[in-house]
Amino acid sequence: MSTETNSPYLEDTQLRADIDRSLRHPVMFFFTSGAAWLAVSLVLGILFSAKVHSPGFLDGCSFLNTGVLYQAHLSTMIYGWGAQAAFGVIIWLMSRLSRQECKASGLILTAGHVWNACIAIGTIRILMGEGSGVAWMYFPKFIWPVLLAIYFFIGIWAVIAFRVRRGGHIYISQWYLMATLFWFPWVFISGHLFAIGYLGEGHEMMATAASAWYRSALMFLFFTPVAIASAYYIAPKVTGRPVYSYNLALFGFWALAIVGPWTGFQRLMGAPIPSFMQFLSAGAAILMLIPAIAVAINILKTASAKKDAMAHSPSLRFTVAGVVGLLVFAALGALMSVPGVMKYTQFSTAQYGLEITGLLGFFSMCMYGAIYFIVPRITNREWISVGLIRQHFWLTVYGVLFIAIFYTLGGGFLHGEILENVNESQDSAYTRLFPYAVSLTTGFIFILIATFFFCCHLLLMWLRLGRRSSHPTLLVRHAHGSPHGPEGDLDKLENLDSNLSTH
Amino acid sequence: MEPNLRDTPLRRFNTFWWGLALFVVFGIACFFLRTFVNDEMTDVDKERGQERLVKKDKVEAAQAAALKVDPTSVFDKLQNTLNAAPAASAVASPEAAEMAPAAEPTPAPAPAAPVEEAPAEAPTVTPAPAPVTPAPAAPAEPVAPTNPE
Numbered sequence: 001m002s003t004e005t006n007s008p009y010l011e012d013t014q015l016r017a018d019i020d021r022s023l024r025h026p027v028m029f030f031f032t033s034g035a036a037w038l039a040v041s042l043v044l045g046i047l048f049s050a051k052v053h054s055p056g057f058l059d060g061c062s063f064l065n066t067g068v069l070y071q072a073h074l075s076t077m078i079y080g081w082g083a084q085a086a087f088g089v090i091i092w093l094m095s096r097l098s099r100q101e102c103k104a105s106g107l108i109l110t111a112g113h114v115w116n117a118c119i120a121i122g123t124i125r126i127l128m129g130e131g132s133g134v135a136w137m138y139f140p141k142f143i144w145p146v147l148l149a150i151y152f153f154i155g156i157w158a159v160i161a162f163r164v165r166r167g168g169h170i171y172i173s174q175w176y177l178m179a180t181l182f183w184f185p186w187v188f189i190s191g192h193l194f195a196i197g198y199l200g201e202g203h204e205m206m207a208t209a210a211s212a213w214y215r216s217a218l219m220f221l222f223f224t225p226v227a228i229a230s231a232y233y234i235a236p237k238v239t240g241r242p243v244y245s246y247n248l249a250l251f252g253f254w255a256l257a258i259v260g261p262w263t264g265f266q267r268l269m270g271a272p273i274p275s276f277m278q279f280l281s282a283g284a285a286i287l288m289l290i291p292a293i294a295v296a297i298n299i300l301k302t303a304s305a306k307k308d309a310m311a312h313s314p315s316l317r318f319t320v321a322g323v324v325g326l327l328v329f330a331a332l333g334a335l336m337s338v339p340g341v342m343k344y345t346q347f348s349t350a351q352y353g354l355e356i357t358g359l360l361g362f363f364s365m366c367m368y369g370a371i372y373f374i375v376p377r378i379t380n381r382e383w384i385s386v387g388l389i390r391q392h393f394w395l396t397v398y399g400v401l402f403i404a405i406f407y408t409l410g411g412g413f414l415h416g417e418i419l420e421n422v423n424e425s426q427d428s429a430y431t432r433l434f435p436y437a438v439s440l441t442t443g444f445i446f447i448l449i450a451t452f453f454f455c456c457h458l459l460l461m462w463l464r465l466g467r468r469s470s471h472p473t474l475l476v477r478h479a480h481g482s483p484h485g486p487e488g489d490l491d492k493l494e495n496l497d498s499n500l501s502t503h
Numbered sequence: 504m505e506p507n508l509r510d511t512p513l514r515r516f517n518t519f520w521w522g523l524a525l526f527v528v529f530g531i532a533c534f535f536l537r538t539f540v541n542d543e544m545t546d547v548d549k550e551r552g553q554e555r556l557v558k559k560d561k562v563e564a565a566q567a568a569a570l571k572v573d574p575t576s577v578f579d580k581l582q583n584t585l586n587a588a589p590a591a592s593a594v595a596s597p598e599a600a601e602m603a604p605a606a607e608p609t610p611a612p613a614p615a616a617p618v619e620e621a622p623a624e625a626p627t628v629t630p631a632p633a634p635v636t637p638a639p640a641a642p643a644e645p646v647a648p649t650n651p652e
Contacts, residue, residue, distance in 0.1 A: 152522070152523070164510040166507045
């Protein structure tokens with residue numbers, strides 16, 4: 001393309017367009033396949049929760065019993081949706097912030113396909129009853145080394161992009177992304193080696209402790225930094241304002257890095273592992289409020305500088321909701337780590353509810369915000385339907401609130417109280433817990449419908465059937481016209497698109 | 504736009520192989536750690552299992568010592584005795600008198616008792632073979648109560 005003027009702005013615009021085009025296929029693949037796995041996970045979750053309050057439901061199918069459904073549901077949510085959404089965000093965000101085109105798109109796309117194949121095989125094996133039974137590591141043993149190797153071939157390109165980045169400044173998002181690129185393999189290898197590798201060799205207590213640590217470490221050292229990195233990019237970008245406080249961002253990052261790895265063992269309070277590990281982890285889980293509050297203040301203050309952006313921009317709305325979800329997740333986690341409260345929550349449904357609140361209420365919301373921002377840029381199309389985005393947002397919020405309030409808090413504490421009361425009969429316990437168990441199914445149904453809308457919308461964008469416009473899709477209601485005024489010159493857009501495609 | 508001086512093939516090459524090396528080094532460290540931890544392992548099940556095996560051998564040896572004759576030959580002999588001289592069973596003889604209560608079906612608690620009493624009885628039985636001649640008769644007593652097992 002011949003540029004009449006070589007202004008830095010035009011060159012930077014060209015560079016960003018080149019980066020987006022180079023990452024179109026791998027990033028769209030990760031987002032679309034991740035969304036599909038999320039839908040599968042929610043269906044499995046609905047089947048699981050239905051069987052909890054209606055045990056006779058589908059009881060003729062041996063591969064649909066409660067145990068394997070639970071394992072398959074969590075595995076697909078974590079490794080099918082969570083990991084792939086994170087990979088897509090990591091590689092796009094790092095490339096954009098480092099101003100580096102991706103030169104290994106084909107390799108990353110191939111790795112993504114192999115990752116999906118592994119998830120599919122692992123899920124089928126779980127449903128056949130061949131899961132490992134270790135929490136959050138349910139896939140059979142032979143799957144995890146393959147996943148680790150695939151991660152290397154996805155993550156290394158982001159590290160290379162960072163190393164050869166243009167310019168000297170390192171953005172806040174890049175701190176979190178670089179940290180998570182190194183934390184994930186450490187957590188993954190340690191967790192699987194000490195939990196799966198030692199299982200059945202006389203070290204069951206070590207396997208249990210390693211599994212408890214792995215669940216917290218994966219949440220706080222992989223999902224949390226990726227979501228926060230996305231929030232620190234989206235908020236200033238959409239509002240056009242700098243981050244509220246650079247020092248607070250620095251403080252929040254180091255607080256997460258120092259406190260995050262210590263959590264996890266509080267789940268084994270009272271177990272035959274050293275007492276200091278249990279109470280240290282409980283303390284660390286409570287201290288996780290500090291980085292959560294630091295990040296929340298920074299993001300919410302940045303976003304509130306332009307309140308109409310929060311109302312109109314889908315990306316910012318989902319991101320802000322995700323940051324609020326982070327606060328709720330951290331607060332619930334801190335509450336459930338207090339030994340007096342743990343009496344009611346350690347063996348109750350509150351633990352699972354907390355995990356779902358974190359994965360869907362915090363991480364997924366931030367990922368939706370990133371996806372709604374990134375996809376129009378890499379496909380050169382705008383989202384088609386404001387209604388679908390709005391439905392996606394509100395149904396997800398309703399579903400997460402149902403699960404957090406009714407299932408986690410209400411049902412979790414009631415379940416704990418029933419477990420403490422040895423004189424309570426089975427029938428009475430079932431009757432009292434029934435509505436809370438139904439609340440989980442209801443919450444999942446809301447989120448599944450939202451995910452269905454999201455998947456359809458994403459698929460249309462992947463097929464490049466999105467809206468051709470020079471204006472972004474905003475959550476506004478206008479009787480006529482666009483809040484930006486008339487549509488931009490689509491001929492100019494056509495020429496830009498065809499000129500870019502010649503490179 | 505200014506050229507990016509950091510973006511060189513050598514830097515990319517270095518970063519790739521350093522990243523791979525970090526993976527491999529960590530994997531090797533975990534492998535050595537696992538090998539180190541495995542050496543000190545004691546399996547409580549296996550330790551308890553050894554004790555149980557020793558006890559089992561002792562019990563079997565005691566039972567083998569108590570059962571000097573082939574049980575099937577005893578049954579044949581008993582059958583022949585009953586067929587040949589049925590009236591003889593009414594004759595008061597030490598053998599018949601001792602055999603008679605043993606012929607009655609033992610009550611239900613009796614089968615449980617021999618499980619614990621067998622080792623206790625064994626010391627009473629094992630000395631019995633020392634006076635050799637009457638020994639074959641005496642072991643017949645404990646054999647009959649244990650038959651209902």
